[in-house]
Amino acid sequence: MSPESLPSPRPCSMSDALAVLGDSYSLPLLRELFYGFHRFSDLATLTGAPRTLLTGRLRKLEDAGVIVRRQYSEHPPRYEYHLTEAGADLIPVILTLKEWGERHTGDGVAKAVFRHSCGAELHPQATCSQCHREIRPGDFEVMGGTHPPVLHA
Template identity: 40%
Template structure:
């Protein structure tokens, strides 16, 4: 966010948060990380983000302790980017933002979030109405909603058509 002037004058935790995750594309990268996207190329094709911007965002998110860069194979050396606890703690924010967008902007049900244990759709605060508990992020299952396109262009979106748990890695088609 460091553009000429930052929000430093603000004594406010919202401003501090926006310093870190308020830049263009940043929150979408984090959203994808919740969806199980972990690799540079998958972020690239799924977001349609310029390569240089993605590299920069991944670096600052890693530096801020929101993502963790983890070597998952040597030769060729390949790293994946995974959410840390600090990153996972952003789930309520993302959830609130998504709900607002759905209700006041798109009016469409693109993705549905359910409690994996019982299949009940989550309440606004990631609570399970039937179990009466707050559902941990890892126990949330995402399924495509009725208004989501069934034939997306990129392989990552296609992989996301299958129901899956948040945080679990997506399996991109080797096709």
């Protein structure tokens, strides 16, 4: 195939999401916000992010509408960071990544356990909103938009 006949990359919402969340420290920041830590000093300590890098990540997440900055002290000016509605929508993503990491990585770190408000241990999974069965490879088809791609040999 000549370079002119190769398909161009198609738009992809997963790539768009990774452009916002894929930087180092972005997901650990969101994890700590989800756990209830909101102050810059706590976020720096808990993520291990250098302060200048942390500032940039927080600004990027704020610009993307994932978090909001709220002033809690005027003298000196100090801010807390909180999840927006868009940030709260990431909770299932963060929980699912945590669950995947615990199943498939061997980092030797003690695993956190989450309890749902019903009292059960929480193990997130993707399910169909209609039939409530777990979604597995081969259980769905992609239609519309730029999917599926049409590649010509």
